[in-house]
Amino acid sequence: MAVGPWVAACALLCAAAAAAAAAADSNETRDFCPELQWQKNFDLDELMRMWYVVEVLEHRQPGGAAISRIDSCPVVQLQRLGETRLKLLWEEPAGVVEYHFRLPIAYTPGYWVAEGSPNSTLADHHGKRIAVHFSGDVHVMKAVYSHLVLTFCSAAEEKLWTIVLSPESSLSAVELRGVNKMLERRGLTLSNVRQTCGGAGSAPASAALASLLLAAGVAALAA
Structure with a gap:
């Protein structure tokens, strides 16, 4: 025709x-989003397992890092969905968030792009839904046996933050300092730093902390 x-x-x-x-x-x-130097060479399949979230860091806020310690110990499960897609499942007492990503660059496992809106069951202590929005990129800043460092950047939400993951529910202070210094060397200012999973001097979890994602400013109470 x-x-x-x-x-x-x-x-x-x-x-x-x-x-x-x-x-x-x-x-x-x-x-x-800054030009981040993510790790280029690693075996993505080795990351597909359960991790503990041992630290959450917010960036973009000048004035020095404020460190807080909490008992909440979120868990992240990574799962491949074929050759170019993967799922990140975030679980904490407030609920579960499911993120989906694709790998847009062939043979580059260190750069992920969000697909669709996250599925969330997060709710505060009064049952009010916590909305989670993310449309942006994830950069694998470091992937080694003892820890995994993922930096999330969303231009739409103007959010830039990093999570530090470990196969155990703790990571040594030396390794955490090393991660923080690496992020600063790569141009990421540290503002709010939340160390999770308890530990010496940690504040007990309370009603004020409905969700770690909510406390970190990457989620909000639904209207």
């Missing part, structure tokens, strides 16, 4: 508009 010139012109215009929108999103991400 012959296609009229106006149909072809419309198709070209639609394609151009879609390309412009994609470029705008890409520019917005680059403007907010």
Whole structure:
């Protein structure tokens, strides 16, 4: 069937508009999210297991790092969904959040892009739903046997934060300091630092801490 010139012109215009929108999103991400040096070479399959969240760090807030310690000990489960997709399941007493990512660059396991909105069952102590939004990138800043460092950046939500994961429910102070210094060397300012899973001097979990994601500012009470 012959296609009229106006149909072809419309198709070209639609394609151009879609390309412009994609470029705008890409520019917005680059403007907010720094050029991060993620780890290039590692075996992604070795990360597909259960991890404890031992530290959550917020960036972008100048004025020095405020450190707090809490008893809450979230767990992250990583799972591959084929060759180019994976799932991150975050579990804490307040509920569960399920993130989906794709790997857009062939043979580059250190850069993930969010797919769709996270599925969340998080709720505060009064049963009010906690909304979790994330549309952005995840960078694998470090992947070794003893710990995994993931930095999340969302231009849309203007959020930049890092989680430090360990196969055990603790990580030595020396290793945590090393991770923090690595992040600073790569241009990530440390503001709020939350060390989890208890430990000496930790504050007991209380009603004030409905969710670690809520406390870290990467989730909010639903309207």
